[in-house]
Amino acid sequence: MSTGPAPVPAAPEPAGPTRPSGKGRRAGAWIGLLTALLGFAIAVQVKSTESRSALPTARQEDLVRILDDLSAREERLRREIADLQATRGQLTTGAAGADAALKETRRLTEQLGVLAGTVPATGPGVVITLTERGKQLSADTVLDAVEELRGAGAEAIQIGGQGGAVRVGTSTYFLDGDRGIVVDGTLLRGPYRIVAIGDAATLAAALAIPGGVVNTVEQASATAAIDQRRKVTISTLRPLQPPQYARPVS
Amino acid sequence: MTAPGRAPWPGARMLDDLLTNHLDPGYAAAARRRGQEGPPPPVRRVALRLAEVLAAATIGVVLAVAYGQAVARAPEAARTRAALVAEVDSRSARTDAMQRQAEALRQEVARDRGAALGDTVTGKAASTELLDLQALTGLARVEGPGVVVQVADGPAPTDPVTGDTTGEADLARVQDRDLQDIVNSLWASGAEAVSINGQRLAVTSAIRSAGGAVLVDFRPVSSPYTIEAIGHPDLLPSRFGTSSAARRFRGYVQQYGMTFSAQRAGSIVLPAAPAPDEGYARPAPSGGSSTATPRPAVPSPPGGGR
Amino acid sequence: MIAALALVVGIVLGLVLEPSVPPPLQPYLPIAVVAALDAVFGGIRARLDGIFDDKVFVVSFVSNVLIAALIVFLGDKLGVGGQLSTGVVVVLGIRIFGNAAAIRRHLFRA
Numbered sequence: 061m062s063t064g065p066a067p068v069p070a071a072p073e074p075a076g077p078t079r080p081s082g083k084g085r086r087a088g089a090w091i092g093l094l095t096a097l098l099g100f101a102i103a104v105q106v107k108s109t110e111s112r113s114a115l116p117t118a119r120q121e122d123l124v125r126i127l128d129d130l131s132a133r134e135e136r137l138r139r140e141i142a143d144l145q146a147t148r149g150q151l152t153t154g155a156a157g158a159d160a161a162l163k164e165t166r167r168l169t170e171q172l173g174v175l176a177g178t179v180p181a182t183g184p185g186v187v188i189t190l191t192e193r194g195k196q197l198s199a200d201t202v203l204d205a206v207e208e209l210r211g212a213g214a215e216a217i218q219i220g221g222q223g224g225a226v227r228v229g230t231s232t233y234f235l236d237g238d239r240g241i242v243v244d245g246t247l248l249r250g251p252y253r254i255v256a257i258g259d260a261a262t263l264a265a266a267l268a269i270p271g272g273v274v275n276t277v278e279q280a281s282a283t284a285a286i287d288q289r290r291k292v293t294i295s296t297l298r299p300l301q302p303p304q305y306a307r308p309v310s
Numbered sequence: 311m312t313a314p315g316r317a318p319w320p321g322a323r324m325l326d327d328l329l330t331n332h333l334d335p336g337y338a339a340a341a342r343r344r345g346q347e348g349p350p351p352p353v354r355r356v357a358l359r360l361a362e363v364l365a366a367a368t369i370g371v372v373l374a375v376a377y378g379q380a381v382a383r384a385p386e387a388a389r390t391r392a393a394l395v396a397e398v399d400s401r402s403a404r405t406d407a408m409q410r411q412a413e414a415l416r417q418e419v420a421r422d423r424g425a426a427l428g429d430t431v432t433g434k435a436a437s438t439e440l441l442d443l444q445a446l447t448g449l450a451r452v453e454g455p456g457v458v459v460q461v462a463d464g465p466a467p468t469d470p471v472t473g474d475t476t477g478e479a480d481l482a483r484v485q486d487r488d489l490q491d492i493v494n495s496l497w498a499s500g501a502e503a504v505s506i507n508g509q510r511l512a513v514t515s516a517i518r519s520a521g522g523a524v525l526v527d528f529r530p531v532s533s534p535y536t537i538e539a540i541g542h543p544d545l546l547p548s549r550f551g552t553s554s555a556a557r558r559f560r561g562y563v564q565q566y567g568m569t570f571s572a573q574r575a576g577s578i579v580l581p582a583a584p585a586p587d588e589g590y591a592r593p594a595p596s597g598g599s600s601t602a603t604p605r606p607a608v609p610s611p612p613g614g615g616r
Numbered sequence: 617m618i619a620a621l622a623l624v625v626g627i628v629l630g631l632v633l634e635p636s637v638p639p640p641l642q643p644y645l646p647i648a649v650v651a652a653l654d655a656v657f658g659g660i661r662a663r664l665d666g667i668f669d670d671k672v673f674v675v676s677f678v679s680n681v682l683i684a685a686l687i688v689f690l691g692d693k694l695g696v697g698g699q700l701s702t703g704v705v706v707v708l709g710i711r712i713f714g715n716a717a718a719i720r721r722h723l724f725r726a
Contacts, residue, residue: 122520123394129520129528130401133584136528137408140585144415151422158433161426165436172443174591175513182594203494204487211516215591230448230513233498235554257591293594302442306452306502306540308420309579328707332714334676337662340669358670363622365674369652370626371635376649378634379642 174216177227177298181216185257185292186264189285190277192250197282199234199241205254205273206232212266214256218294221248227298244298250282260288402530413451413581420450445503448512448583452503455543457550458575459492461559462534464567482566484533486519489526491555492537493517499549501539505580507531512583527583534569538578547574619659619673643692644685647704651680654708657715664722684708 151161173179188205190197202219206228209217217228226232226243235242240249256263264286267273277284349355420441427433444450464482489506496504504511506526511517515527523530539546550556551572559570637645655677662668684704691700 120391120394122523123391123398125520126398126523126525126530127394127401129525130398130405130530133528134401134405134408136587137405137412137584139587141408141412141415143585144412144419148415148419148422151419151426157426158428158430161423161428162433162436165423165427165440169436169440169443170593171588172440172447172449174593175586176443176447178443180594181591183590183592185590199494200487200491203490207486207490207516207518210514211518213514213587213589215514215586215589230446230511231497231501233494235494235498259590295594300439300442300446302438303445303452303454303502303540305454305456305542306445306580307454308441308445309451309453328710330714332658332711332718333661333665334658334672336672336676337658337665337667337669340672341667344669358674359618361674362619362670365655365677366619366622367626367629369656369677370623370628371630372626372645372648372652374627374630375635375637376645378631379637379645 176300177216177229177296178300180293180295180297181257182291182293183215183257184260184290185214185255185288186260186267187287187289187292188254188256188267189287190250190252190254190282191285192280192282195281196239197241197250197252197277197280199236201273201276201280202241202243202252202254203234204276205267206234208266208273209254209256209258209263212258212262214258214263216257216294218255218296219243219248220253220255220296221250223248225253225296227294227296229298255292255294257292257294260290264288398530405529409581409584412584416582417451444582448503448510448515449585451580451582452540453577453579454502454540455576456501456538456540456574456578457496457547457572458578459496459537459539459550459572460534460569461488461492461537461571462569464562464569482568484524484535484568486517486524488559488562489517489524489535489537491558495553495555496537496539496541496546496550499541499546499553501541501546503540503580505538507536508581510580510583512586514586515583538575538580540578540580543574543576547572623656643697644688647684647688647701648681650705650708650712651684652677654711654715655680657712657719661715661718661722664719680708 147164150164151157170179174181190202190205206217206219219226219228221240223240224246226246226248228243232244237247240247241252242248267284267286274284274286350358423440424437427437441450445452461484463484466482493504493506493511506517506524509515509526509529509531512527516525518525520530523532524535525531539550556570556572559568562568563570655673658676659668659673662672687704688697688701691697
């Protein structure tokens, strides 16, 4: 680069950094405070936008229903917390404590077993018979029925058909198969017989809602017969397979 | 400002004006004219004053009417709905707090129980059996490798003039069937524990829709949805990637603009679900293989009557 | 001063009488509001600058509202009503801010 005119000597630098005057320090404090507020406001707004629910688009009836469900959930949690607090008070160490703890653990295991499918279960409920006429029912429909039953409070569900019966657990899956439905690896063919234990009236109502399972089944030219019983027994079991990858965390 | 010696870009002058001259140039021109010609004759002045008063009053009316329109006259339904939404949000927050409290209590009880059972073989076996059952039914906090699936609603089609959403927004929205589909495929691919947006799926958890929101185990969750599953670190993601749900969703991505992604994760922690109520089911006495007491089933009336 | 009084009287009248806006005009109400605000701020600044003129105030208000409404109306017919409406609001908003800044300088010397 060609040299230009000699650089103008810079103004003499003040010796060392000057201390900010009182006014400058106050302004600096104000600036700091305001920018901190700004950062805080940005963070809060971003957080609130991310977590904003899609609820404003829901209809009023839907919102009321969501509120009902939330109340039910709240009740459930409240009861669970009370139970847990009671249990915590009862568990003590020592020989007598160990015995009592063992009994309580076994009772809890059996209770869970009803839900998990490791023990036979009995109680009031419904028996649903799905009879195909020509067109095959899809796995989606049966999955929908199971979800609807769960939502209505079914505690134990069993699905049977030609080919056997399967106890429905948490990880039960439904896939379309050869002229039938594969449930947890077992091929079942129609007519299907679903037994569910719970409040019979609620279960039956949940399936019969407009646009619900009964509708879908009938659209597939099949029939759905729902029978409320005061006592049903589910005896198919689901062997307990300890989880290999999901480790309980303490 | 234009660089010296360059022809000004036509828009530059307009932008300059927009950003610096905010006052109507009429005022300056009028002031200049007044300076040159003097004040206008009294009659004219009174007329102008009148016009000014009228204009100011009109502005006031316009502002008040707009306020009335926007705020005071907002339809009752919208305001009730806003109250309902607020109620749902606050109650969700409350149940979440209770959920955390229950979680802490569960950990404590599990520890106390482990301590109380002691070191005996039977005690340890009983404890392990219970923990395994809890993990499988979704009632224990678990950790492990697996896959994280994320789906989100597509953009709702909007009317270009008004910006409102048209009625077909439902198609682009992820519904309960879609989530059920994904979860079903995850179980089929070997998942051992699954959660949606932090809500663990227990044996009694249901995925249902209510309006635009999806309810998982009675708690509303909304887009974007994060579905986490614990299972074999390699087989689970690969089997899920080729499952029917994954294929279907890739189609939705093309058609409706939904988003879908599935990634393996080294460590996922899933909370426990709230315990279900002790309800109607009781353990049956073992040895009973009979099914439901026989009674003729009543077929549903033809025509789908309800 | 009289203009300010008239403004307040207008607001009170509008709140008390609660006139209902005919549906065809409803989409233009927000635009009219922004144009009105622009005229008000412009008037206040002109007053503080010492160059206020009644005629200009009236004309600026009326023309702002009419032109803004016309732009939005045309836009609706062309299918870009929403965007043009946004554009009008942005421009008027910039002017409002500029005038407000000038007013602030007059009042607070800041």
